[in-house]
Amino acid sequence: MRFVASFGAGGVLYLTPMVFHQIDFTASQVGVGLAMAALAGTVGRFASGWLLDRGLSCGLPVLLAALCGFLGDGLLLGASDLPGYIAGQLLLGMAGGLYWPAVELAVPLCAPPVPSARGYALVRSADAAGVASGTLAGAVLAQLGQLRGVYWVDMTAVLLLAGLLLWRPLPKAPRSGSAGIAAVPLGQWLPALVPMLLVSVVATAIPALMQSALPLDLVRGGMERDAQPEAISALLIGVQLGLLLLIQWPVGQRLARRSVAVGLGLSLICFSAGSTLLALSALSDLGIGLVVLGLIVLAFGEAAFLPTATEAVVELSPAGHGGLALALFSQCFALSAFGAPLLAGCLLDRQGNGLVLWLLVAVVCALSLLLVAPIRKRAHAKG
Numbered sequence: 427m428r429f430v431a432s433f434g435a436g437g438v439l440y441l442t443p444m445v446f447h448q449i450d451f452t453a454s455q456v457g458v459g460l461a462m463a464a465l466a467g468t469v470g471r472f473a474s475g476w477l478l479d480r481g482l483s484c485g486l487p488v489l490l491a492a493l494c495g496f497l498g499d500g501l502l503l504g505a506s507d508l509p510g511y512i513a514g515q516l517l518l519g520m521a522g523g524l525y526w527p528a529v530e531l532a533v534p535l536c537a538p539p540v541p542s543a544r545g546y547a548l549v550r551s552a553d554a555a556g557v558a559s560g561t562l563a564g565a566v567l568a569q570l571g572q573l574r575g576v577y578w579v580d581m582t583a584v585l586l587l588a589g590l591l592l593w594r595p596l597p598k599a600p601r602s603g604s605a606g607i608a609a610v611p612l613g614q615w616l617p618a619l620v621p622m623l624l625v626s627v628v629a630t631a632i633p634a635l636m637q638s639a640l641p642l643d644l645v646r647g648g649m650e651r652d653a654q655p656e657a658i659s660a661l662l663i664g665v666q667l668g669l670l671l672l673i674q675w676p677v678g679q680r681l682a683r684r685s686v687a688v689g690l691g692l693s694l695i696c697f698s699a700g701s702t703l704l705a706l707s708a709l710s711d712l713g714i715g716l717v718v719l720g721l722i723v724l725a726f727g728e729a730a731f732l733p734t735a736t737e738a739v740v741e742l743s744p745a746g747h748g749g750l751a752l753a754l755f756s757q758c759f760a761l762s763a764f765g766a767p768l769l770a771g772c773l774l775d776r777q778g779n780g781l782v783l784w785l786l787v788a789v790v791c792a793l794s795l796l797l798v799a800p801i802r803k804r805a806h807a808k809g
Contacts, residue, residue, distance in 0.1 A: 427488075428529060428549050429556040434583025436560025437567070437576030438518065440501070443641045444656050445502075445573050446511060453642050457771030459511050460638050463519030464764035469480065470494075470523020475753025478531055486597035492588045495521035496581055516619040516772040527752040528596070530736055534596045542740060546733040553732075554674040558667035564781075565624050565660035573656070599749055603737025619742045619751065621800040622735070625690060626758035628794045629731050631699050631766040632724060635787065636663065636757075639770035640704075643780035644717070647743060648708025661665050666721035670728055677729040686741065687802035689734030691795060696727030698791035705784035742804060 427487040441609040443456045485522030498517030505511045537545030547699075560579065567575040644662065645652030654662070703720030736755070741749030773783045 427587060427594075428592065429552040430583050430587050431525065431529075431582075432553045432556025433560040433563075433585075434495075434556075434580035435522075436667070436768075437564030438502075438560075438580045439557070439575060439637045440561045440641065441564040441568065441576050441660055441777050442502070443638055444568065444660065445576070447642065447645065448504060448573065448656070451508075451511070453639075453771040454768075455508060455511075455643070455771075457638060457767035459508075459515040460634075461764045461766040462512050463515040463522070464634075464760045464762075464767075466516045466519030467523035467760040467763065470520040470525075471527055471753045471756045471760060472522045472523075474527040474756075475749040475751075478527060478599040478749025478753075481598055481600070483598050484528045484532040484535070485591045487524040489523040489588060489591055491524035491528075492584045492591075493521075493625060494518070494524065496584045499577040499581045499584070501631070503574060503581075505711045512592045515622075517592055519760075519763075523756065526759070527749060530592075530752045530756070531599055531749055533736075534740060535599070536624035540714075541682065543682035543733070543737045544679060547675060549728075550678055550733045550736075553669070554667065554671040554729075556662065558671040561660070561667050562664040563793055565657060565664045566577040568660045569657045597732050613745050615742070617741065619754065619802045621797045621804075622738050622742060623754060623758055625694070625797050626735055626755060627761050628790055629693060629697060629727075629735065630759045631762040631787065632791075633728065634668075634763045634766040635770055635783075636724070638767040639774060639780060639783060641796040642771075642774055643783075646774070646779065648779045649781065650709055650711045651707055651713030652711065654714070662717065662721065665718075666725050669722060670725040671725065674732075675728045677726065678733040681730060682737070685802060686734050686738040687798050689730045690738065690801060691725055691798045692732065693727045693731035694791050694795050694798070696723050696730065698788045700724035701784045701788035701791065705788065706780050708779045708781040708784075717744070723743075738801060742801075749783070 446456055477487055478484065494517045498514045498521060501510060501514035501517065505514055533545045533549055534542040563579060564573070564576045567573055639657055641663065644654045644659035645656055700720045700723035701721060703716050707716035707720065710716065739751050739755045770783055774780060
C-alpha cells in the first residue's frame, strides 16, 4: 500500500513546481500553493489523529485521503491560473494530512513479531521505492514533454490504493481508556515529546525544500553554476531518490539496533553537510558536481532520520495516544512544508540563487544537534 501511494505521489510532490514554472508562475506563487497545501494538511492530520484515537480502523483516514487526492489531481491537471493551482494544492494537502498518521500508526500494529523499529525501516524502504520510481517516471514524462502526466499517474495510484485497502483492511488503533490501556493526561507525556518535535520541524524542512526550492534553483542556475534543463533537473532529483531507495533499508536496519539519538544526530550532521555543498555549488561553474555530492549526503540524512524519528515518537508516547502523537509528529512536516517554501521562494526571488538559502539551512541543522541530548535521556535505549 505504501509503495503504491508513494509511487503516485512522487512525481506530484517533486515535479509540481516545474509544471507551474512552465506557465510562468514565480517562485513565490509556487511557494504559496505549497504553503496552502501544508495548512490544509494541518487540519487533515488532527482529524486523522482524532479518528485513530477513537479506536477506528487505520484504513478509514487513508480512504478519505484517497478521495481528496483524486480530486486534487483532477484540479491540478487542468489548472492554468493561481486559484486553480491553490485549490488543487489544498486538496492534496488534506490528503497527505489524513494519510500519514494512519499509515504510521499501522506499522507497530502490523509488525509483530518483528520489532517496530525494523518495521519502520521496512516501510520507509517501500516509501523510498515508490517516491523514487514515481519521480523517475515523471522525469521520463518531462523528457517527452508531458510533465502534467504525473497527475494521471497519481490518480491511477490512488484508485489502486483504495482497492488494496478494501481487499486487505488495516487494523483498528488502540483506544485510551479501554481494557488494559490507561488514559494518560496530555500534560504528562507531551513535554517529553517537544524536543523531538522541534528536531522534526527542522529535519522535515529538507524534503520540503527538495520538492520546492531545489527544482527552481536547478532550472534557474547559481552565481556561476549553469541553469539546467527541466528534464535534467527532474533526473537529478530522481537519482537522489533512487539512492535513498538503495540505502534506506540497510541504514534503517542498522540504526534500529541503536538508540534513536544516534540516528537523529547522524541525520542532522548529514543535512547540514549536504546543504553546505548545495550552497557552495552556486559559486562554481562546475557546481553541478557539488549538487550531486550534496544530494548523496542528504539522501543518507533522510535514510537515517525517517524511520528513527517515527520510532522515537512511538517510544515517547503512551499506548492509546499514538494517533495524537503521530498527528503532532506529522504536523512537523506540515509546519516545514508551510514555512520552508515561503522562505525559499522569497530568498530565491530576492537573491536570484540558492546560496543564502542553503547556508541558512546548514546552520539551523547544525544548531539542532543540541536538542538530541534531551531525546536520548527520555527515549528507550535500543540494545
